[in-house]
Amino acid sequence: MKHNFGAGPCILPQEVFKAASEAVLDFNGLSILEISHRSPDFVKVMEEARENVKKALDIPKGYTVLFLQGGASLGFLISAMNMAGKHKKAGYINTGAWSTKAIKEAKNAGLEVVEVASSEDKDFSYIPKVDDIPSDIDFLHYTSNNTIAGTQFKSIPDTDVPLVCDMSSDIFSMPIDVSKFDIIYAGAQKNLGPAGATLYIVKESILGKSTVDIPTYLDLQVQHKKDSMFNTPPVFSVFVSNLNLKHLLNNGGVDAMEKKNKEKAELLYNEIDSNPNFEGATAVEDRSLMNVTFRLTDENKKEQFDKLWNEGDIVGLKGHRSVGGYRASMYNALSVESVKALVNIMKSL
Structure with a gap:
């Protein structure tokens, strides 16, 4: 999957x-x-x-x-x-x-x-x-x-x-x-x-x-x-x-979804902020829970990172063509396990 x-x-x-x-x-x-x-x-x-x-x-x-x-x-x-x-x-x-x-x-x-x-x-x-x-x-x-x-x-x-x-x-x-x-x-x-x-x-x-x-x-x-x-x-x-x-x-309605979405966003933003290979693309106070945008701090590592996430069964991570970088869209049905899989790949870079 x-x-x-x-x-x-x-x-x-x-x-x-x-x-x-x-x-x-x-x-x-x-x-x-x-x-x-x-x-x-x-x-x-x-x-x-x-x-x-x-x-x-x-x-x-x-x-x-x-x-x-x-x-x-x-x-x-x-x-x-x-x-x-x-x-x-x-x-x-x-x-x-x-x-x-x-x-x-x-x-x-x-x-x-x-x-x-x-x-x-x-x-x-x-x-x-x-x-x-x-x-x-x-x-x-x-x-x-x-x-x-x-x-x-x-x-x-x-x-x-x-x-x-x-x-x-x-x-x-x-x-x-x-x-x-x-x-x-x-x-x-x-x-x-x-x-x-x-x-x-x-x-x-x-x-x-x-x-x-x-x-x-x-x-x-x-x-x-x-x-x-x-x-x-x-x-x-x-x-x-x-x-x-x-x-x-x-399954708990929008209240449950909000809790889950905040958990997913916290996982990924924490990795972006703590990993020297990455940086967020937006003001911290205005970060989206749905679409997490980020960049590599060293573009020389792009080929290596792209290989890692493609081989790790991650799809749809490429940023919008108008801004570049990466975008992880985390709508309601995306599991916490999927976010953890991405975070583990980021840690391995």
Whole structure:
């Protein structure tokens, strides 16, 4: 068995893989890949998946849960268009590539964008302080975890304006106070399920109030009224996501995941900090629990280290092409044993 530190699509529990593979062959007499999304069997799956999201995150009343498509890349545009208000002006905290793309899509939606804070001056290696949030913006947007640079918000920005968050890479890894947000969106392929579905958690009171023209599919009010069934949903991705949600709930929920994720991160960061062959790539106080980025202190040892981890059944450790170095992505299903295997290889360098 290989140790998968890839940044996504995600590692999932073996029990989930087994149940999913069985359903490909037989799901109440048909394959899950061929059933109608209008059939009672799948409607039940969709309803259960939405309810399990609510249970897992303790979502209060007044929020709708949707499974759509397009990933966070479409979510950048969907969130901006649905949150456009009387000012047609939005605030963004820029912490890296995904925030930068979100800003671009907000401008494509016809909004004026204010960067209320940015860490671009140091190659996005830290989370910037947000000192001044304009009162005339329709919403404030941020990306909770930067998968490329390896930084993560440790607290929710304190603001009175509506809050929107791209939580693609750390949702379900810890408890969150959903009541502080108007829209949360997240691609499934990190901690939730296979690529294909995109999760939206939306405060119902914002629906139908946009001040810009929204294409029908991108209108969250339409999707809410159709219970995520406006068009054919990503059936298999939703099905496997529901299997994973049930596994999460049966194994201590997000509280247990947070404890496990902190243990894994502590193991690896301790090795990075104590081993003279390595150095962390981000500000210590902003280090991500999901994506640990680090570098060799002597690039002459790269060939030797790469040989060690490749022969040690480690996969997905290469850093993002835009920053180099190494990145160990440690989503919920990655075991502590896998982290220990990596640490032992690092010790042997």
